Structure formats: C-alpha cells, structure tokens
Amino acid sequence: MKKEKKINPSKELPLGFVDRQEKELLVRDFIISNIKEVMIKYGFQYLETPSFEYSDSIGKFLPDKDRPDEGVFSFRDDNKWLSLRYDLTAPLARYVAKNFLEIPKPFKRYQLGTVWRNEKPGPGRFREFLQFDADYVGTKSLQADAELCVMISEILEKCGLTKSEYIVKISSRKITEELFKKININDSQQKLTALRALDKIDRLGWNGVKELLGSGRKDKSGDFTKGANLKPKDIETIEEALKKKSPETEDLLEILKIFKDYNFNNFEFDPSIIRGLEYYTGAIFEVNLKFDVTNDKGQVIQFGSIGGGGRYDNLVNNFGNYDAPATGISIGLDRLVYALMQKTEFKIKQSKPIVICVFDKNSMKDYIAIQTIIRKAGISVEIYPSESKLKKQMEYANKINSPAVILYGENEIKSSKPTLRNLRSGKEQSIEIKELVNEIKKII
RNA sequence: GCAGCAGUAGCUCAGUUGGUUAGAGCACUAGUUUGUGGAACUAGGGGUCGGUGGUUCGAAUCCACCCUGCUGUACCA
Incomplete structure (x- = not known):
C-alpha cells in the first residue's frame, strides 16, 4: 500500500494579519x-x-461590479453585500x-x-x-x-x-x-491627481510633488507614476x-x-x-x-x-x-x-506569578492553602501544574519571568515554614506562613 | 496593483563551477545533579532546502510560473 503524502495545514497567516503578543x-x-x-x-x-455593515451603508455602492470596490473585505449574503x-x-x-x-x-x-x-x-x-x-x-x-x-x-x-x-x-x-x-x-481626474500629489509633500518633498503635478515621477525602484500634467x-x-x-x-x-x-x-x-x-x-x-x-x-x-x-x-x-x-x-x-514601543524608556511593568513548586501531589492541600493566602493579598501566584523534577519547575518559573518560587516540601510542611526563593537574586529564606505575603511584597 | 531585493532547522545564517546521507551558532529535549532556574559540559531530536512543473544520469544550486516577506511606489473612502 502506498503511503499518502500528508499535507499539513498552513501555519502562515493571511497577508497583513498578525498575532499580537x-x-x-x-x-x-x-x-x-x-x-x-x-x-x-x-x-x-x-x-x-458591529464589524459588518451592509456595503452600501458604509459608502460602498456596487455599480455593475460583482464585488464591492477593492479596499474592503466583502461577501454576498442573501443577495446583499456585506462588508467589514x-x-x-x-x-x-x-x-x-x-x-x-x-x-x-x-x-x-x-x-x-x-x-x-x-x-x-x-x-x-x-x-x-x-x-x-x-x-x-x-x-x-x-x-x-x-x-x-x-x-x-x-x-x-x-x-x-x-x-x-x-x-x-x-x-x-x-x-x-x-x-x-x-x-x-476643471477636469475632475486632474484635480484628484493634483490633490493626491500634494498629499505626498512630507515624503517626497517639493521636487517630488512638482514632478507629480507635472509629467510624472520615477521612484527609487524605477517604477514610474503618471503626473497631473x-x-x-x-x-x-x-x-x-x-x-x-x-x-x-x-x-x-x-x-x-x-x-x-x-x-x-x-x-x-x-x-x-x-x-x-x-x-x-x-x-x-x-x-x-x-x-x-x-x-x-x-x-x-x-x-x-x-x-x-x-x-x-x-x-x-x-x-x-x-x-x-x-x-x-x-x-x-x-x-x-x-x-x-520604540521609545527605549517605554516599558510597561507586568506582574508575573510566583510559582509554587510541587514536590508531592498528595500535598496539594497545603499548596492550595498558601496559594489562597497569596491570592487573597492580590498577588499573582500559581501552582506548577504537575509533579516534575524541581529543575524543570525552576526552568519554567525562570522562563515566564516569575519573581520568585515557593518551595514547600515535606520538611517545610511539617514546620509550616515554606522556603521563598528570589529568582532575581537567588536568595532563599525560610518564612512563617503569616509572614509570607509581606516577604513576597518586598520582592515583587 | 507596479517595481527592486529576498526565501535553507523555531531564530540568525553557511552551503564552492549542479555530485554521496544538507551544515553551524542560538533555541529545544535528556543527562552530568532523584530538592534548585539564569553558567558550563555531554548526548539527542528537529529540514516537503517557500510551492509546483521542467532541464539533467543527478537540482538547495539551472529555467518557468506561483506563493510569501522586505523596501519603494500607487490606492487608502
């Protein structure tokens, strides 16, 4: 049996559309x-x-055309044209x-x-x-x-x-x-061309505009634009x-x-x-x-x-x-x-969550308890979603730019003193639960 | 739309006049460390060489068309 070649769906976006992070x-x-x-x-x-309007409502009339003027995205619905x-x-x-x-x-x-x-x-x-x-x-x-x-x-x-x-x-x-x-x-076409030429003064300067008002202009790539004559x-x-x-x-x-x-x-x-x-x-x-x-x-x-x-x-x-x-x-x-975003001094501070590391799924109750305390204080915090190696959990916290992780293993739980590790300085301290929020506030 | 340039791994790129199994750095995964990230070392995974068709014994490399990106220009109600 011959293997069919698998054609994957495209990961590309349509021209002019972008993901925004x-x-x-x-x-x-x-x-x-x-x-x-x-x-x-x-x-x-x-x-x-709404995003859609009837094409004629937003100034797109359709004289003898099977689709509204270019420049808009349109489709026909029940014999009426809609446009974004x-x-x-x-x-x-x-x-x-x-x-x-x-x-x-x-x-x-x-x-x-x-x-x-x-x-x-x-x-x-x-x-x-x-x-x-x-x-x-x-x-x-x-x-x-x-x-x-x-x-x-x-x-x-x-x-x-x-x-x-x-x-x-x-x-x-x-x-x-x-x-x-x-x-x-009087010629309306000429008027339009002239008007458009004038609009370009900031880009082309007077000399460019003059060419466009006159016979025409050749651009950097060698393309020629007709002028208003x-x-x-x-x-x-x-x-x-x-x-x-x-x-x-x-x-x-x-x-x-x-x-x-x-x-x-x-x-x-x-x-x-x-x-x-x-x-x-x-x-x-x-x-x-x-x-x-x-x-x-x-x-x-x-x-x-x-x-x-x-x-x-x-x-x-x-x-x-x-x-x-x-x-x-x-x-x-x-x-x-x-x-x-190009202005270097322009940075928006965002608060990334503190990560509570998971040592043992069976201690989830204890993790959730401190998570609740921290969240109640209005601080962003999350429990790592699985019981992976600590190294992986730390790497995750580092990757998301978390300011700190909380280590709450067997011994810490026994003494009710979680360890707070500052991910920027690398310093760790053992803290009473009731002091936890205060200490976190010092870090973030 | 028109013109110029470009497209090789997730990213940045190398790849001789067409010649075995297409490379590097970064990133990624695993390990060195079964409780410790950002450094180091070791190993590993990952590619329809933008697509389709053609020329050829043989194409990432040559040709045609198409797609996409960048820059300029046109249009921008």
Whole structure:
C-alpha cells in the first residue's frame, strides 16, 4: 500500500494579519485606558457598532461590479453585500441616521474597534487593526474641531509623548478648493491627481510633488507614476500658495483663536495636508510623530501619520433628510503602539506569578492553602501544574519571568515554614506562613 | 496593483563551477545533579532546502510560473 503524502495545514497567516503578543497588548491597553479617561473628561459617550455593515451603508455602492470596490473585505449574503467596516466614521454616520430622533444633538461619541482594509500592509500597518475614533455630530461650531485637537494632544501626552515628539497639523479643504478654482482646473481626474500629489509633500518633498503635478515621477525602484500634467505656471501658483505660513480661510482663523483660548500651541498650519479625498468638507487635521521610527533591522522607515480627521458636514445627510454637520478624529492604535514601543524608556511593568513548586501531589492541600493566602493579598501566584523534577519547575518559573518560587516540601510542611526563593537574586529564606505575603511584597 | 531585493532547522545564517546521507551558532529535549532556574559540559531530536512543473544520469544550486516577506511606489473612502 502506498503511503499518502500528508499535507499539513498552513501555519502562515493571511497577508497583513498578525498575532499580537502580550508585550504589545499591554502597551495597547495602556493607551486605551488613557483614551477612556480623557473621553470621560471631555464628555463623550461610548458606543459599539458591529464589524459588518451592509456595503452600501458604509459608502460602498456596487455599480455593475460583482464585488464591492477593492479596499474592503466583502461577501454576498442573501443577495446583499456585506462588508467589514474599514473605519468607524462611516458606521457612526449610519448609526446617527438610524437613531437621529433619539440621540442628543450634538451627539458626542467615541468608539474603539477593529477595522479591516484590503490594502498592502506596511511597517506598523496591517489589514486588521484597532482604531479609536471620537466625533461631534450635529454641530457646526468650530469649537468642536478645535477641542478635538486639544483632546488628541492630551491623550498622546498621557501616553508619554512630549510636545517635541508629535505635532497636530491643520488645514482646510477650503484652501485647495479655492486654489483649484483660481488656476481653473476643471477636469475632475486632474484635480484628484493634483490633490493626491500634494498629499505626498512630507515624503517626497517639493521636487517630488512638482514632478507629480507635472509629467510624472520615477521612484527609487524605477517604477514610474503618471503626473497631473499641470502647466508650469499653475504649479508655480500652487507652490506659492502652499508656502503660506498662516491660514487665510475663515474657519481656520476661528480655530486658531480657540486654540489660543485653550492655550494650545503644539500645532502647525500646513496647507499641504489633504487626508482622505471623499468626504471632508472643512477643517482637516493630522497627527504626526516627529521622531524616527525604525524597523526591526534598525532602518528608519517612512511611518506617516498616526491619526487625523476633519469636518464632514454631508456624511449623515447621505442617508436621507437629516442634516447633521459633524467633525471627528481617529487614531490608528497599532501604529501608535508600534511607535511607542520604540521609545527605549517605554516599558510597561507586568506582574508575573510566583510559582509554587510541587514536590508531592498528595500535598496539594497545603499548596492550595498558601496559594489562597497569596491570592487573597492580590498577588499573582500559581501552582506548577504537575509533579516534575524541581529543575524543570525552576526552568519554567525562570522562563515566564516569575519573581520568585515557593518551595514547600515535606520538611517545610511539617514546620509550616515554606522556603521563598528570589529568582532575581537567588536568595532563599525560610518564612512563617503569616509572614509570607509581606516577604513576597518586598520582592515583587 | 507596479517595481527592486529576498526565501535553507523555531531564530540568525553557511552551503564552492549542479555530485554521496544538507551544515553551524542560538533555541529545544535528556543527562552530568532523584530538592534548585539564569553558567558550563555531554548526548539527542528537529529540514516537503517557500510551492509546483521542467532541464539533467543527478537540482538547495539551472529555467518557468506561483506563493510569501522586505523596501519603494500607487490606492487608502
């Protein structure tokens, strides 16, 4: 009989999906707890919406296509297309439209949730990631826009970033709109290409952007990108306009005034920031890190922004007749985690369990008794799960970074004096049970 | 998507112009020590050489296609 070749299931993960380990999750939890604290202080309410939405509810319409636009993960269910949400703003708009009459106006909500994007992953950038999003719905007041920037800044500083390590950049859609009107670009494709080119100034610099506004640009690998084919004179006009150090549009002037009242100054006017192309209508903001981020080979990489947002006055309106101007901001949490973990001074302390070694299964009652005492004191502790050689148990304790082991063998039990071994110093001491908790506290 | 580079043990990598049974370090397991981890020594396990097909007497090595990773670029609502 011939042996069938066994084909094992793949251990690999789908492109852009990753396992996340404790080290990373603890940093993430730390950020989340800071976010929640700040959200409460600023009076936002907590909301959760489902991972899936009908594709058309989150802006994915399907004209003659057998699947929704690339960029989202979708599947067909009973002739309706469902998509995994790609952000938290679109579901919010849907939620507001659905519950418009019941919710307070303005509606201030924040949300933490996984989102999915069917795009090429990069460093600190995955196809599944956690996003934080805070929005003001139902107000035109620019106080809201300004406060979002102040608030995001407070969150970042709570997470340990200093003012010199990040900056909030602001601009307004109105600037580029006026600019395009001035130089008379009507072709919408051309407008789009130009807008996208402008968005890249931080990465490519002015020369790169100029090439993209003109005939096109060849990148480092030799790949060529077509440009917007603007006239040199128009490119000059744009360059001139974007050099301006202070804003002239009314919305930004107002926001700047409010920043002043808040005594907030870690921002920068930057007319070249664009953010998404679809729904923003007014002020836009972007949060950038100012320190170098490296990959695991130590190379400095293009990291981009860790979050941003802006005013979107028409999004809720798309669903029907309710008029709900809105503004919001989001952070990609995993990107922030990735960046924070690079700061060498950034370490989150975690308490690993004390390990009680097992000499004899029949003494389990005694092990459990001291385990209970220690746990009651709120200290992490566990009994080694089997009766292995002491060496193995010690190796285990060492491996999990346990601060200490408790040796409670025949003689110790007889005298009710367990031995506590400090795994960092290697010192051992014999201790009365009632003193055990106190001694452990000295070690951890 | 496009372009460049890469893929050999869990990890980092070596492997001569195609030539027996594919190697090293670290990690892992067992022992030196039946009550002692982080050091040392000894022994051991572990590989569809990214996959599939082709060329060849013979392929980790050459060819084709595919997959995956990295970097850049595009897209990012």
